[in-house]
Amino acid sequence: MNTSSRIYTAALVVIGDEILSGRTHDKNIAQIASWLQVQGIRLKEVRVVADDTDAIVEAVNALRTRNDYLFTTGGIGPTHDDITVDAISAALGVEVVVHDEARAILEEYYTTRGGLTDARLRMARTPAGASLIPNRYTGAPGIHVENVFIMAGVPSITAGMLEALTGTLEGGAPLLSKTIGCWVGESDVAVLLRETEQAHPNCQIGSYPFWGEGRTGANFVIRSVDAEELAACARALVGGLEDMGRAPVPGGI
Amino acid sequence: MNTSSRIYTAALVVIGDEILSGRTHDKNIAQIASWLQVQGIRLKEVRVVADDTDAIVEAVNALRTRNDYLFTTGGIGPTHDDITVDAISAALGVEVVVHDEARAILEEYYTTRGGLTDARLRMARTPAGASLIPNRYTGAPGIHVENVFIMAGVPSITAGMLEALTGTLEGGAPLLSKTIGCWVGESDVAVLLRETEQAHPNCQIGSYPFWGEGRTGANFVIRSVDAEELAACARALVGGLEDMGRAPVPGGI
Structure with a gap:
């Protein structure tokens, strides 16, 4: 590898x-x-x-x-x-x-x-x-x-x-990921997600909604091969959620 | 339908x-x-x-x-x-x-x-x-x-x-199935399975091995759109297993 x-x-x-x-x-x-x-x-x-x-x-x-x-x-x-x-x-x-x-x-x-x-x-x-x-x-x-x-x-x-x-196949840089959860409807943060992804071109953000405890939530999974860009994108998303008055959950819900 | x-x-x-x-x-x-x-x-x-x-x-x-x-x-x-x-x-x-x-x-x-x-x-x-x-x-x-x-x-x-x-799409005859389980290694019954399938050309037999209770077993799933042929194939397989001194389990294990 x-x-x-x-x-x-x-x-x-x-x-x-x-x-x-x-x-x-x-x-x-x-x-x-x-x-x-x-x-x-x-x-x-x-x-x-x-x-x-x-x-x-x-x-x-x-x-x-x-x-x-x-x-x-x-x-x-x-x-x-x-x-x-x-x-x-x-x-x-x-x-x-x-x-x-x-x-x-x-x-x-x-x-x-x-x-x-x-x-x-x-x-x-x-x-x-x-x-x-x-x-x-x-x-x-x-x-x-x-x-x-x-x-x-x-x-x-x-x-x-x-x-x-394990370890015998030639591979590239592993795709890293960070998950941020939030009790929020994904349609409420669609603009934030799109703009955050656009501002971090080497990251992709996936949005995975769920329903539980009578509430709507979603986990946002950021993927990148670059650890620094991944961290920057995660910070931007956490900041954006906080600016909306939401409480992001690092690691996901 | x-x-x-x-x-x-x-x-x-x-x-x-x-x-x-x-x-x-x-x-x-x-x-x-x-x-x-x-x-x-x-x-x-x-x-x-x-x-x-x-x-x-x-x-x-x-x-x-x-x-x-x-x-x-x-x-x-x-x-x-x-x-x-x-x-x-x-x-x-x-x-x-x-x-x-x-x-x-x-x-x-x-x-x-x-x-x-x-x-x-x-x-x-x-x-x-x-x-x-x-x-x-x-x-x-x-x-x-x-x-x-x-x-x-x-x-x-x-x-x-x-x-x-449900019920709104045009379909054909449903594919029927019968499962027969047996505590037997599938390699011990490979010939029986092949010959039983060949003798019932409108049936397919799948063999799905498992390991449990310290023993080797398998479920044999017979599939056909024809209920009579399915039943005949299942009888033939049960009979073949019994002839080998095995105890078939109708419905599977």
């Missing part, structure tokens, strides 16, 4: 009928988004697609070419609906091979668990030219090929793979 | 930097996915994009043309980062107008709350030719234009808009 001014971007393809049916609530988007922030990499776009080869190939090829990194989650287990390795190999135009190291990991794991059946051997298949992403939590490795990182659908398994990747 | 054999599809564009930064955990994907299932409409693809006009336009135009319906969430509030109406108008090639009915709703609402300021009037802007989606929970309406349904980012507000749309 370095702190150059180049912006590094990533995209994520979430693969799984169970997300599109509403059966499973995705947790990987937030998990990977938060992890990328710390690596100094911006998550630019997420697509959720079905367990369908054409849909996976389209999403992977659209996103891998216009981002530094592409992550996928889901579809790398031993059953017939696990088609991610085949689809990504098709997208990259490479063969599917049995990866020697992955095969060895599985052989050892299943020695005392009934042996390495054909179904289990499916989990040793990777796109040609891939390396494995170790996973000290569950043993099941992820797959790295070109700029594509193939992760599990189960969030706790993906967490182990992300831990192994 | 009818029950023809035509399959109706929808896509969803989730708009918001706060999802891509990991700050906010999206709840609208699961909410809208579950609601669409009941309407007999299949959610085919979801994209999460930034608060960026070009990104919104690209996603909206890619998905609205190849699906019966397109839903969006986020970016319809009163602040400078709320650009959804402008971006969708650009995508459709129509002007942004102040919608008379939306303006009247806001004027009434703000009569006792400080009046209709310019910032608040932003929320009355719609693409030309749009109608409003009423919302009896919070009053804030969604927007319907062509085959695009523009919803709020806050899930409780979107819930009110979905309630108003």
Whole structure:
């Protein structure tokens, strides 16, 4: 990782009928988004697609070419609906091979668990030219090929793979943020927010309203790669809220 | 709604930097996915994009043309980062107008709350030719234009808009599902799952593993639009698990 001014971007393809049916609530988007922030990499776009080869190939090829990194989650287990390795190999135009190291990991794991059946051997298949992403939590490795990182659908398994990747990807300056909360309707401060953002061109301000305790409030999230400008923008926003007779809450509500 | 054999599809564009930064955990994907299932409409693809006009336009135009319906969430509030109406108008090639009915709703609402300021009037802007989606929970309406349904980012507000749309969209036969759980490693039943699915060509079987109580288990979700075939497939899978000496759990674990 370095702190150059180049912006590094990533995209994520979430693969799984169970997300599109509403059966499973995705947790990987937030998990990977938060992890990328710390690596100094911006998550630019997420697509959720079905367990369908054409849909996976389209999403992977659209996103891998216009981002530094592409992550996928889901579809790398031993059953017939696990088609991610085949689809990504098709997208990259490479063969599917049995990866020697992955095969060895599985052989050892299943020695005392009934042996390495054909179904289990499916989990040793990777796109040609891939390396494995170790996973000290569950043993099941992820797959790295070109700029594509193939992760599990189960969030706790993906967490182990992300831990192994921490600090290994080249990133830029991390996007910093400060949150300021206030019990105020966001329409009452729309002008202040716009003018404060315009006066601090290297900062973006997001406004996130909520309702609670019978009142209306909002959190204002200021983001910048420059710590000094971030602090100046936050001071300006706090001052503006105070000038309106409002009580800003640093850190958010 | 009818029950023809035509399959109706929808896509969803989730708009918001706060999802891509990991700050906010999206709840609208699961909410809208579950609601669409009941309407007999299949959610085919979801994209999460930034608060960026070009990104919104690209996603909206890619998905609205190849699906019966397109839903969006986020970016319809009163602040400078709320650009959804402008971006969708650009995508459709129509002007942004102040919608008379939306303006009247806001004027009434703000009569006792400080009046209709310019910032608040932003929320009355719609693409030309749009109608409003009423919302009896919070009053804030969604927007319907062509085959695009523009919803709020806050899930409780979107819930009110979905309630108003319930039963109004043409859908096909709802996708039915049955879940069968079993304390078994999915690699042990991979062959059974594949063969059972192949023997029931109008059914799909998804396999979702989990780990708990020190054991390995999985839920098998069978989906079909045909209730009889769904039942036959479920019977075959239950029988196959029993033949292997396993105890299937109808309804799932």
